[in-house]
Every structure is written in structure tokens, then in C-alpha cells.
Amino acid sequence: MKVLIETLGCKVNYADSSQISSALAENGYILTDRADDADIIIINSCSVTHRAERECRQLVRRFHSQNPSSKIIITGCSVLSESFRKRIQEIPFVELIPTNELPLKFKISNKDPSTFYYNRSRPFIKIQEGCDRFCSYCIVPFLRGHPKSIKKSDIISRINQTLKKGFKEIVIVGTHIMLYEDPETKSDIFSLLNDIENIDQDFRIRLSSMEPYGLSKQNIQLLSNFKKLCAHFHIPLQSGSDRVLKEMNREYTTSDFKNIVLEIKSRIPEATIGTDVITGFPTETVEDFDKTVKFIQSLPVDYLHVFRFSPREGTSAFHIKSIPSQIEIKNRAEILIKISFMKRREMLRKYIGSNMDTVIISNSGIISGLTHNYIKVIFQNCKPQKGWIYNAHLMKLNHDNTVLGELL
Ligand code: SF4
Structure with a gap:
């Protein structure tokens, strides 16, 4: 069974999604990042603003048009919001499940302490x-x-x-x-x-x-x-x-x-x-x-x-x-x-020209790292290990505030 998990909102939601995806993977589910490939799509939703709730509804429509046969589960904060439930409940292929009930739904345990870093460079x-x-x-x-x-x-x-x-x-x-x-x-x-x-x-x-x-x-x-x-x-x-x-x-x-x-x-x-x-x-x-x-x-x-x-x-x-x-x-x-x-x-x-340790947050497509004081640095022509820390030289500040660096 293939599952796609899409996350909206705050870091707590990302931590929850990470834990759910790891638990699913350890229990035999295959994680995918393609909606057209998924049997089940889980949207971990946010309710902090109207915009976040609207984004969730838009995702439901988009995923359904990409893959009409997949089941869509919404979890996270919006599930607990009365107004959101009213708006979404009548859609037949959507199920609303509170985050803490997902393990029961999928018959998985999320207690294993090793299960919370799936696909992250920084758990x-x-x-x-x-x-x-x-x-x-x-x-x-x-x-x-x-x-x-x-x-x-x-x-x-x-x-x-x-x-x-x-x-x-x-x-x-x-x-x-x-x-x-x-x-x-x-x-x-x-x-x-x-x-x-x-x-x-x-x-x-x-x-x-x-x-x-x-x-x-x-x-x-x-x-x-x-x-x-x-x-x-x-x-x-x-x-x-x-x-x-x-x-x-x-x-x-x-x-x-x-x-x-x-x-x-x-x-x-x-x-x-x-x-x-x-x-x-x-x-x-x-x-x-x-x-x-x-x-x-x-x-x-x-x-x-x-x-x-x-x-x-x-x-x-x-x-x-x-x-x-x-x-x-x-x-x-x-x-x-x-x-x-x-x-x-x-x-x-202030930091252009200096050397700083960066943790690699992406090593494919745009390769980038993050310094301890939250400077995102873009690298070219290298293949560092995701999640590892490398010393880097911060070379240039671009017009869009991106920083170009090189690994030392
Ligand atoms: S009520 Fe909301 S904004 Fe205020 S401290 Fe709590 S989480 Fe933060």
C-alpha cells in the first residue's frame, strides 16, 4: 500500500508527520511523494489561519484530480475545527481522523523511539x-x-x-x-x-x-x-x-x-x-x-x-x-x-567572507546548508551528505538575499 503525506503549518505538524511516516514505513507501507502513485494520501492540516484551511481544501481538490481513486485522509488541527469539518465533511472520498487516532486506523505503533527522522536532514x-x-x-x-x-x-x-x-x-x-x-x-x-x-x-x-x-x-x-x-x-x-x-x-x-x-x-x-x-x-x-x-x-x-x-x-x-x-x-x-x-x-x-559550519539540508536539486545562526547557504558542483555538518566559506550575497558558498 503506497502512502503520500503532505504537511501544512508549524514544526509540530512536521514532527508529527515525520513520526507517522516513519511508523508507516516500518510497518510495511511504501511512502511516495507522487499523488498519482498513492493509494492513500494523508494531509496533515493547519488551522491557524483561513489561508491554511483554504490551502488544505485546494490540496484535496488537486490530489483528487491527479488520482481520483486514492483515499484522502485529513489529520492535524483542522480536523478539530468545527467550521472546517462542516465545509469538508460532505466530500465522500475524504476522511477526517485526529492525529492521535492514526496509529489505530493503520494498525501501527508509533511508540518506537527510532521512528521520527524519516526523510529529514535535521530531525x-x-x-x-x-x-x-x-x-x-x-x-x-x-x-x-x-x-x-x-x-x-x-x-x-x-x-x-x-x-x-x-x-x-x-x-x-x-x-x-x-x-x-x-x-x-x-x-x-x-x-x-x-x-x-x-x-x-x-x-x-x-x-x-x-x-x-x-x-x-x-x-x-x-x-x-x-x-x-x-x-x-x-x-x-x-x-x-x-x-x-x-x-x-x-x-x-x-x-x-x-x-x-x-x-x-x-x-x-x-x-x-x-x-x-x-x-x-x-x-x-x-x-x-x-x-x-x-x-x-x-x-x-x-x-x-x-x-x-x-x-x-x-x-x-x-x-x-x-x-x-x-x-x-x-x-x-x-x-x-x-x-x-x-x-x-x-x-x-556581516558574514560574507567568513567560514562557518553548515548542516546540509538538501543535496539534490539546489544544494544547500544552514549555519548555526540561520544563514542558508547555496552550494554548487558538490555532493555533500544530507544531515552532516561541513565547514563552508560564505562567498557572495545575491540580490535575492541568497548566499553562495563553497565547501572547504
Ligand atoms: S495562545 Fe497561541 S500565540 Fe499565544 S502563546 Fe499559546 S500558541 Fe502561542
């Missing part, structure tokens, strides 16, 4: 999922539920298994990794990172997106002491207006955020810091947006992920009706995307 290890902060725009707490952490002993065992396969970079993922709490010892993320640091092997770890809560001076100092930790932090800001942050139920101010960024940059000068920003949150005025622009320009962050506000039924922001017009939201997003491009360019320029 994603999930340490927790769920969140109970209820930011006013966010549907995630309703879909992923309260935070649930994976036992520290299981995480360490998974990392050890992964290292035995020869991988050199591991990405630690979760909905809100700062909420990690070992169910057995009640120890926190820093204790987990300390235990990972003490694994006596040559590898590095990267943290996925991290909420600013808990990033005190003392905790940033702890982070700066971990030698295996990549100097790359993605910390969502969402708005540069304190009034909007309050409306979003984000429990920090722009000044708190600035202190976090400055503290990281002073303790880890090579650190690349990225952030998320939402444009068009209800009640966001021109003045609020101007504050966001000015704040971001003054902040030593290196790139932005820009999201347009998407009202999600069930969240408290869904009921606030004064949303800027779609054209205004689009214009604001474009301004931020340009700022992000320039900031990234400024950061990249």
Missing part, C-alpha cells in the same frame, strides 16, 4: 504540545489543548537514537517550548537542555519558536552557556504597539521585548533573532502600525515572519469587528516584508 524532536495562554487571536489552545510534555527520559532516548543514525543537528519543537515540564521530575526546559548538552557526542541543537515569557536575564544567561545550542532564536513579537499587545492578551510590553532582544545580542553576539508580526489585528490603527514599524526598525532583530490577521471562530478577537480593510492589511504586510528583507540583508553582509 524534529517534539518535547511538548498545547498551550494555555489564550492569546486573543490564537486558535491553538482550543485545538491542541493544555500543555502536555514528553518525559525527559524519552526525549533523551530519542536524541540518542537519532545521533546513532548520523544526524548532526536536532531541532527541538513544541507549541510553546518554554512551558516544557518533565511529567516525572517536574523539571523545566533548562534542565532538559542541560541534559541534552551533557550527551557526550558531537552535534548541535536548535530551538524552534520560543515565546518571550520566561526569557528573563537569568534564563538568557543559562541559554548562552549551552555550547551545543545554535545561535538562532525565533521569538514572536506580534505588534510594536503596547495597546495592541494588550488587546492580543500578550502579557509583555514592547520594552520587555526589547530588553530580551538586547540581552540575547549582548550575551550571544552572533545570534540571529527572528520574530513574528501580525498586521491588521482588530482595532490596529495607522498610529499603532506606525509604532510597530518604528519599534521593529529600532530593534536588532534580523528577519520577520509577517502574518495577516485571520479571524478564528472561538477566539476572543473573533468578536472584535473593527478590522482594517483587506487592502490596508496587505499594504501593512508589504511594508513589513520589505523591512524584513533589508534587516536580513544587513545581517547577511
